[in-house]
Amino acid sequence: MFDINKVCIIGGDKRQVYMGLSMIKDGINSVFYAMDKCTMIDEDYSSLERAVEKCDCVVLPMPLSKDGETLFTPLSDMKIPLDSTLCDIISRKPIFCTNSRLLKRTGDYSRAVIFDYLDREELAVLNAVPTAEGALEIAMRNSPKTISGSSCLIAGYGRIGKVLSKLLYAMGAHVTVSARKINDLTWIRLNGCNPIETSEIAKGGGYDIIFNTIPSMIFDRNTLSAVAKNALVIDLASAPGGVDFDEAARMGIKAIHALSLPGKVAPVTAGEIIKNTIYNMVREE
Ligand code: NAP
Helix, strand or coil, X not given: CCCCCXXXXXXXXXXXXXXXXXXXXXXXXXXEECCCCCCXXXXXXXXXXXXXXCCCEEECCCCCCCCCCECCCCCCCCCCECCHHHHHHHCCCCXXXXXXXXXXXXXXCCCCCEEEHHHCHHHHHHHHHHHHHHHHHXXXXXXXXXXXXXXXXXXXXXXXXHHHHHHHHHCCCEEEEEECCHHHHHHHHHCCCEEEEHHHHHHCCCCCEEEECCCCCCECXXXXXXXXXXXXXXXXXXXXXXXXXXXXXXXXCEEEECCCHHHHHCHHHHHHHHHHHHHHHHHHC
């Protein structure tokens, strides 16, 4: 059990900034490090060691790293290698991070208390909302038709598929959703959408907009040629995604791999989601 009164937030994008500012509103003193390009905050410490020393815990960014070697610090020119030096500095305090498996490979974290906030279901569920709204925004910007009246396919009925299908349905789109479980197909129908088995997507459909949420290669050459010739394709699945983008380009299909939408379209909400997830983990301790 530990209290958080002072948090050291190291690196990250606007989500981490808003998370820290929201913590300050809650009475938790947040210290920012490696965010010196952000004009919304002041950095009080010139040395990471001193910043961490003064705090009860450390929050690392989402994602932890883009190159696998340094922390993700888009708001600073500072490079913080993921190595034993960083481990020595931060491992004495509880660490809230993403991709804890990578972090643990970069130093001796055997005695560290590590919480991976990206592993939390509540974060994944709540992140589906800004992701679905961001996907809609991309669809509106790139489709020559209104969403209302458009024929839309969503591949996958997980967290994002559920939220996105509700939004599209509410906007008057004709919504087909694919799934592989009978339960899911039943819920899709009950919620007013047209259910199809994921394995049957390649049978055709004449969609205006296709959203992929399945983290597996679903839209290969065959499927693209069957369903996407005249469609806008928006792949939401994390890299490498579920769309063959080279084939799509060869076929003249507009395909967009839309990643990290919560941080791009709703950093305030995304920061609040991370903050509340951290609070939940502290409470459970
Ligand atoms: P989820 O709840 O796990 O849903 C995934 C869906 O894909 C489920 O319907 C699942 O079916 C289906 N699926 C998985 N593997 C499949 C396969 N091999 N064949 C057929 N169906 C398969 O995931 P989510 O939270 O909706 O997220 C979906 C993807 O978006 C993930 O890659 C996630 O990392 C990513 N994501 C992207 C953003 C963004 O900004 N673009 C934001 C958050 C998350 P079953 O239930 O039957 O397994």
